[in-house]
Amino acid sequence: MNFSQQQVLINNLIPLVNHAEFDKVFSKATSQFSASERFMLKMELKRLCAPCLRVIDLRGKVDGDCFEFNYKGQIHYLDNIALKRFKQLLDVYSHIYSMGIYEALQATENNFKVMQRNNITPEQAAKRRGIEIQVPVLDMNQYIGRKEERxxxxxxxxxxxxxxxxxxxxxxxxxxxxxxxxxxxxxxxxxxxxxxxxxxxxxxxxxxxxxxxxxxxxxxxxxxxxxxxxxxxxxxxxxxxxxxxxxxxxxxxxxxxxIDVDNMINAVQIKGYEQFYISQATGLPLYFDGKGILKHQLRNRVNTHIISYWKDEQTSRLGQLLNSNRIQDLRRRKQGRVLFYSFTHVHKEVTSYYAASSTELDDDPELQQLFWGFGSRKPSWRVFQFQWHHCSVADMAFRSALPQVEIEQQHNMALAGLKDISLFGMLTDISNPTSLDIYQRHFNVERSPNLLSRFNLDKHASIHVNDVVHEYTQMRKEGRYLHQTGVVLHLDGKDYPCETMDISSAGLQVCSQQPIVNITTDSQVFISLSSFSNRVSSFNLDKLNYTVVNCNQSQTVFNLRVPPDNESLHDGKRFFTKLIRDNKDKLDLVPEIVARESLSRALRGLVSHYCFNRALFLSKHNVHFSACMLTRGIAASSLDQLFNVDELDKHAHLNNLLGRDDLFIHLVTQLRELKLLQSIDPQILYISCNDQGEILQTRQEQALSNAHKTIEFIKTALKHGSVRVVEIRAVRTGRPNRAYFDKELSYISSYAIHRAKQLEDEIWSSFAMFEFVDLTDEVLGQIKASNRLVKARLQSKTQA
Known part of the structure; x- marks a missing residue:
């Protein structure tokens, strides 16, 4: 008997199998079948309704994230679709986990074998069933340190x-x-x-x-x-x-x-996502002192184009763009954002920078039209968004989640050097082809460009800005460690008593008590490690050959390295390698390295503490990609309402933002083809909201096709409430640096090893990051200026 042809009848009879009236109902419903067919059908019903002891494990079998589900003491591994189906079938099977439930969950719509049999791709399957994007929210500023265990x-x-x-x-x-x-x-x-x-x-x-x-x-x-x-x-x-x-x-x-390790788990999450965010964020973090003078910039691999744009033949112009007068004017408010429009003009091989803020141009509509019209026709035209927030040195303080951890002296020194920092800012390049087209189409050059001379940055004094790498990279092949011991330097038959200042496996720095004038770069010298020779017999430490790579002007301090052609056999390298390996916890890195890293760490702390732009992280499990975490900081974002965050359970509901028109699936599909750290073209999203900020409609940039349709959509949206224009910048994340959170993870492992494993898997499964940048101010500013210009032209025609 072909049971698939009788599926409707089987589904109707299953709820009655354990009912007292089952035989009577069954006989009436199967009267048209032969005795053998009725027997086989009844056996099939009994088989489907028989209690099942088998565990349902869908991990790797379905296009979805699986999790533990405990039903009456039995652990199953289900995804959301299977769990929903499981609960539905429990009602059908009289709340008994039966064979029918087990088999049904092996054939859900997102099962890979089912999709392959029906020739359906994962993307097509996702479109059919819709998409649920709900993620936890991680507050990057809530880093909880404790002095003692709880x-x-x-x-x-x-x-x-x-x-x-x-x-x-x-x-x-x-x-x-x-x-x-x-x-x-x-x-x-x-x-x-x-x-x-x-x-x-x-x-x-x-x-x-x-x-x-x-x-x-x-x-x-x-x-x-x-x-x-x-x-x-x-x-x-x-x-x-x-x-x-x-x-x-x-x-x-x-x-x-x-022991309660919740704060440690929170710390690992913050440190894990922080390193992804700071290394991939497109904005340039900037740090100002109390006088409004730019002191530091934090470079990563993504924001270097901003640094390059503002660097001319000699120096950085960022300090002139964000000069003390502008910063002091902005800091009247605790937090805010402003736009800067800029272009360059080259005359006699000298580059001049012109820049104006949105507030400066709003005060003079005619000058605004001239600046936009003239500047947008220059290849160097750029639009930047500057966000700022008041800050203090306490926001940069190193906070360890580990109990009884002493703060390093070098970090305290770094904070002491930053005590004057009182304003933190983020400069983001928001230039895009659509806005450029609007500038060039709607704003003409009707007045003399000489009127723009007031915006020439040459009028402001240039300022040196300290360029700090977001994660200090040791440019040497190896670390150098402080270690002082007596040695003897041999040159031209003479012996010179010296003392080491620092050591590494392949080199050392020595200081002589008297100048050695006949040493030059590339000189070959011999070093006897006299203080070690008597204690170490396994190495020959007498008259080791070294090459001079550098020396100071007074000829008393020399940097030496092992000759490249003798590295593998050099007793000095073998000895120092073993010495450093056996005593690494006792040796201190050279202060300049520690100090530089401490400065970078302090500056990074402000980026994650304020986190101006929200970031959504995606994870990958097997072949399935899903949103896993939304990060935010203490600084409020103009886009926060769009993320629909339930503050009671700290979850963001992103269906209305990313689930429409298959946007999320479209972005993930593009990211799948990329390698680590590669990015896709930014996606601009136009969003219509009601007066309560709820999303009514979204349109992707390509769906509007041209500037005219874009402006019409925005005008219609404004009639029904408000509009938001968001640029989504998607990038593949790199590999996490475990050293960032290794101590905290080890601490968690000692008390809850399963939680530590889950945390490590969560961070290592990170696949991509969406950064959300608000373009609303620029777009609405364009439309406002365009409408004003049209009215002025109509009035002039009427008067004529």
């Missing part, structure tokens, strides 16, 4: 406000000086508030008067997480008796409890 403790407590309001809550972790609690989100508690905490749960277990009195705490952090208000509390000068009780309690309780 144990997990779930116990009832009571919070008492300064006004006497009592709020029931539950503790989640506890240490000598801190406490984390969860309570109903209806209680509005802000950072800095003072609370008295009574430990009701512990009072019932321990008869101790200090618990009845409670302890005063202040709120260090307050946020909504998983639909609960979560408070981080720090004790206010607890009494000795309270501290002694906690010490005794925690010592006895620790053997029965686990």
């Amino acid at each position: 144990v997990l403790l779930s116990s009832p407590i009571t919070l008492i406000s300064e006004s006497g309001v009592e709020m029931p809550a539950m503790s989640s972790n506890l240490s000598l000086t801190g406490l984390r609690v969860r309570l109903d989100p209806k209680y509005q508690i802000e950072k800095g508030e003072q609370l008295r905490v009574r430990f009701n749960g512990l009072e019932q277990e321990y008869a101790n008067s200090v618990l009845i009195k409670g302890c005063d705490y202040h709120v260090l952090a307050s946020e909504i997480h998983n639909k609960k208000r979560v408070l981080g509390l720090v004790a206010n000068n607890p009494s000795d008796s309270f501290v002694n009780f906690l010490k005794s309690f925690l010592k006895s309780y620790r053997g029965r409890s686990r």
